[in-house]
């Protein structure tokens with residue numbers, strides 16, 4: 001089912017750029033926005049007319065679905081600052097609540113039993129809906145495994161609101177993956193770093209839909 005949703009990627013760092021390239025590969029129109037308009041313009045020059053570069057505040061107004069590819073600690077602030085324009089919109093949250101540790105690895109920066117998805121949901125503007133998605137793989141795998149053949153790789157997602165499943169699944173398909181719903185936001189922890197369904201957790205790799213469903 002085609003939902004005709006307008007997608008914006010906010011933040012064109014490692015993940016934002018890969019999601020942009022994956023959407024461009026399937027000829028999906030989207031807005032690319034960053035605090036630096038030069039970065040957005042540069043990406044549009046590279047990926048072509050399918051990309052509409054823009055300022056963040058304009059993108060928030062225009063889009064139906066916003067992929068917030070910005071650091072975990074910035075998401076609550078962003079939702080608060082843009083609350084009025086985010087009413088009723090779909091927020092895609094790829095964030096992992098981690099920071100570098102003393103041994104060259106990563107450590108979780110929230111309590112072990114908490115998830116970024118549940119924390120960010122507390123900042124949701126009125127009638128906005130949140131899906132935890134696009135953060136299950138590292139940027140390298142998210143690029144390398146997109147549009148994989150013969151069997152697409154899976155991307156897990158979680159949301160409390162099943163009414164947005166069609167939009168989230170369409171978005172994931174357009175980025176070159178098979179969507180696999182893990183449940184509501186209480187399941188976010190499973191698809192964040194160190195979770196049992198994350199590339200940098202017990203799962204440890206990309207999986208196909210069949211393998212993914214056997215793990216849920």
Ligand SMILES: NC(=O)c1ccc[n+]([C@@H]2O[C@H](COP(=O)([O-])OP(=O)(O)OC[C@H]3O[C@@H](n4cnc5c(N)ncnc54)[C@H](OP(=O)(O)O)[C@@H]3O)[C@@H](O)[C@H]2O)c1
Nearest residue numbers: 011012013014015035069070071072074095096135138139
């Ligand atoms: N990297 C990965 O492999 C990976 C994998 C899964 C999930 N994630 C998650 O994806 C998100 C992005 O990670 P990343 O590695 O892409 O980070 P990144 O390379 O540091 O890029 C972050 C982007 O967010 C922008 N930004 C920061 N604060 C902002 C704000 N308040 N408002 C608007 N834009 C802001 C930055 O702009 P400036 O350049 O102006 O600072 C930059 O363009 C994080 O939540 C991360 O946990 C990352």
